[in-house]
Amino acid sequence: MSFPAGPLWLIGCGNMGGAMLRRWLAAGLDPASVTVITRSGTGAPAGVRSLTALPDEAAPATLMLALKPQQIDAAQALLAPLQGQPQMLLSILAGVDHAALSARFTADTIVRAMPNLPVAIGKGVTSLYTYTESEDAIAAAEAFAAPLGHYEWIADEAHFDAVTALAGSGPGFVFRFADALAQAGAALGLPVDQAARLAMATLEGSAIMAADADVSPAVLADRVASPGGSTREGLNVLDRDEALVTLLTETLTASERRNAEMAAAAR
Ligand SMILES: NC(=O)C1=CN([C@@H]2O[C@H](COP(=O)(O)OP(=O)(O)OC[C@H]3O[C@@H](n4cnc5c(N)ncnc54)[C@H](OP(=O)(O)O)[C@@H]3O)[C@@H](O)[C@H]2O)C=CC1
Ligand SMILES: O=C(O)[C@@H]1CCC=N1
Incomplete structure (x- = not known):
């Protein structure tokens, strides 16, 4: 399964975002297609563009939120000037639900993903949730999840906090x-x-x-x-x-x- 075409931007690249990105790069993701945006400008793997502000460019195909749930308002402020909207917004923020994401961010598709730390060695567990029924969007989310290890879709968002407790934590x-x-x-x-x-x-x-x-x-x-x-x-x-x-x-x-x-x- 190949990665979806187009740029990937990560907002935040700490323990979890960094583990996922390193695994994707090891699985063949082109580092030139990736941009990491953090406050400090640190944490991005070698070969990946690392910024401390939003670039003056069109929205990427995939935008991943990988900062803390408590930093969601800062992410909203950072992304306010975004030009256009991403095809997929991928959020790994624990707890933060689809409604809270869609109230702050626009994207063709919003996908919640709950990975766990063994994604770093391709032996993680990633739970996925989305409203969309678009097969292309589902395939794009799965293309990111597959190199990380085991993944499954969670049918009922009400179960997402339990899934986060069991597999994320x-x-x-x-x-x-x-x-x-x-x-x-x-x-x-x-x-x-x-x-x-x-x-x-x-x-x-x-x-x-x-x-x-x-x-x-x-x-x-x-x-x-x-x-x-x-x-x-x-x-x-x-x-x-x-x-x-x-x-x-x-x-x-x-x-x-x-x-x-x-x-x-x-x-
Ligand atoms: N750790 C885990 O095992 C798991 C974590 N998660 C989720 O992953 C997310 C990240 O957790 P984790 O990686 O552990 O956290 P970290 O603290 O390790 O990483 C947070 C990242 O966000 C960046 N950041 C913070 N504020 C901003 C900002 N205003 N703008 C841009 N970047 C910012 C930080 O860089 P800087 O300070 O330089 O800005 C850092 O790169 C959380 O939402 C958590 O719920 C989900 C599953 C498992
Ligand atoms: O501790 C946390 O909040 C995150 C969610 C799952 C694992 N780490």
Whole structure:
């Protein structure tokens, strides 16, 4: 799948915008077609035009908002003099909904995308949402999403904050789990660096195996747990009163609520 024709401008290019752009460049996007606009003029990959103000040029084919949700008003002010309108406005702003975007920006098509950090290695998850039924616009959005890893369309925008909590923030929770696993090993007396290495390699192998398996992670967990053995004793702790499920439900609920707050602030 090739990238849509025409220029791509990014407003903001930090942790996430930078990760996406670097992946696109690695997948063959022409750096000469890309412009990054930030306040500091930093963060753009080599070969990409980096500006601190809107250029005196016609609107690009694709305009991506990659600054913080709290910076949406600054983006609106920056883009006010834009000449014409982009074919696609791609927003990765957590929480900020289609209505808030369309009240501030004009584009042939507005697409919300919620990536996660592993897009940097082409193993990300990107959730997409749009009102449009234009096949060309949908194909253009998918052309940007495909090099990033797994992507799917979310049918109901009301689910977008939950999707953001699960997959957008998810790597943060998984990284924290990896750290906790290592800390728990160290608490049992293992050298700290060895516990960290073992935890990370265990997570890597388990994630790859679960992703490729034809059975659920729950079934795989039971395969690790020999009857009467030690894994079952550990699983009993995680399963007692659904402790882990309860903790993660609370975790996602808190993130989802924050996304909703940011959405409300942007309306
Ligand atoms: N980090 C993640 O894992 C994920 C983030 N997101 C979303 O991605 C967006 C960006 O997050 P993240 O990359 O982490 O944030 P960062 O703080 O790393 O990056 C923000 C970028 O916006 C630029 N910026 C800030 N203000 C302006 C402005 N007024 N005009 C132009 N550029 C500006 C910053 O550069 P400068 O300061 O030089 O202007 C910087 O390049 C957020 O909306 C977030 O919800 C979505 C999914 C996952
Ligand atoms: O923390 C945030 O607000 C963003 C949204 C998903 C991941 N990072």
